[in-house]
Amino acid sequence: MQSFRTRMPPTDGHDDSLVRSLCRQQDNVIVRRDLPPPTPVEGEILIEVLFSGSNPSDLRIVNYLGFRNFVLGYDFCGRVLESPGLNGSGFKAGDIVAGYTSYEDDQPLRWGTHQSYISRPPIGMFKVPGNLPLPDAAALTTVVQTANDALFHLFKLPPPSSGQGHIEGTLVVWGGGTAVGMSAIQLAHAIGITSIITTASASRHGLLQELGATQCSDYHDESVVQQVKRAVQEAGNKRVWGFDTAGTPDSSRLLLDSLAGFEGEVQYAFVGLISGNRPASEMCLAVRHHKLAFDIPGAPEPYVFPAKPAEAEIIWKATEWVVAHYGKEFRLPGLRVFAGRAEEALEQLQTVAAQGAFGKLVLKQPLE
Template sequence: MSSTPVTSRALYADEDGKLVIRQVPFPEPQEGELLIKVLYSGVNPADTKIIEYFGLKNYVIGTEFCGEVLESKILASTSFKVGDIVAGTLSGGQNPPLRWGTHQEFMTIVASWAWKVPENLPPHVAAGLSIVGLTAATGLFNDIGLPLPPIVAKGTPDEGVAAPEGTLVIWGSATSVGMAAIQFARAARVSSIIAVASSKRHEYLKTLGATQCFDYSDTDVTKKVKSALQPTKGTIWAFDARGSPESQVLLKKAIPQHDKTVLASVMLGGDPEYRAIMGARHFDVEFELPGGQKMAWPKDMAAADRHWRGFRWAVENYGAPGGYVPAPIRVFEGSGEDAIKEVYNVKNMSTFGKLVLKHPLK
């Protein structure tokens, strides 16, 4: 940059938890951090849901991005250089520093949390891949316990293991996480994948790897899914990619009596029979509920290694025959005020595919 800006234009949760446009101080990277010019930031339902659920306020929202590495005093202490295009995800815990929010013009990220974007991966796609990919990968390869895809399993206990036996059922298969989970499961050699989603998405989900599809709006959907699961040999893996109390109830209702069943959900703090999927395990995450109760997920580098390996399959096989197909991407270019409306639409899950914001916002 020819001159350092004074501020960074950001989507900000104010004192009341309301999203507003705010000029925040230009970020100053701390030791081990990269200074980033944000090109695109990925929008997720959690961007706004956590504001309400945990009573968060006075911070820049957003936890994933793609951007350009800028010159800084401490850049030499990292493995990156000026001009590198990187992507990544940041800790979504309580009271993050302003410099960590991704829905802004400039930000910082701990260098070890970032990954260099390969030439085969467009920046706007990379911006929306981290949260989706890591959530699906940690859900399948840590919480549910599927073996890693053989191509990324070298040097792990999963190297050379047989294909998993069982059926994976995904409620909310047409969500971005659901579509990623279908493809990761296919790469992990799961031969039976049941997708529960709107009927208008069924043919598309089959191209990703779903073997059976059911319409969640069908009044008999739980009975039909239960019937399809009855002959399962091995394990029934149940993945709630929708992440709501209702989806947890319906998915559990669709599971027949079976010797081996594992349930996992992207909803945190829901039904205790579900394993709560924390999208990234390479940093500590802690929230405090309005009543004072704390929820914490300490970093787990063994789990992080597994989700990074699964995620790597998506990055390295993007666009390849039989490789990874990202959720349909929609790039928003416009005013900050209109961007706020788009972010709330994602919270309400009223859109299909993945939304990314192009920066700077107008």
């Protein structure tokens, strides 16, 4: 296990040099160096952040929904510090943990993970085992939970811990080179789905086949819809699951076009906020253990997703399987670590939001 020296948070509220935060304030994304260190409230755990993981939605969601006073980031790996919320939590001071927080407009600043310290409830956290490098631990929770939600909640497939090793069916992953796409491919391979078809740039096809894809098509090809449609027909399965992991209007349209007219049973899942004529029930979420509500611009009423405790437990157990099997049956290819100035880190997040780089970006904390 990699070792790190503990940084103690300042206690007088005036030395802000150890608390650097990437924030959205009003209509701008900025670096703040004036936030006091977090003070845990009842039921929360204080964590010294070692690495924070980035996702395209770090900026996409807050910009689209107009969050105005918000610390960015919801994946992390860090060290537990002494705090009142440890009682009965299953964690103790000194534990190296990883996990995620959810995105809510009115959530406390202390929950956002792109900063030196966070204080949060002990939900959606796990102790980092020796087989899991700390940067990888900081990167995996949201993308794995999102893939789990599609496969094991929306599609109701058996999780990898069930031991079922052969499932007749075809999974189409549109955007296999994304972190969610690669997660879905590996999880589908682990549970024995017989046909895993994906789209990605041609340079990623070899890697995706190593991860478990049975057939790849280049999404740049003008005939990609016809290629996927033909591959689904040749697989000959009566059950098909379509999963858009790219999260753009074009990707969702192309996925729907590729499966249009299929005579068997088809189910869909989409990352990102649903638009057009698709039901909100097809939107996959990383969080199911509490209610989420999104005020969508132009929508007549908020999108409300009720808490689903039973489903949340199922997809979390699949995440625990990933953690236990990391490095053997699951990995996050292309992971890169940024260490440097906070302003440069914001530029890196902009690239991630535009899906302009392959693999997961992790920020080493504290930023300069």
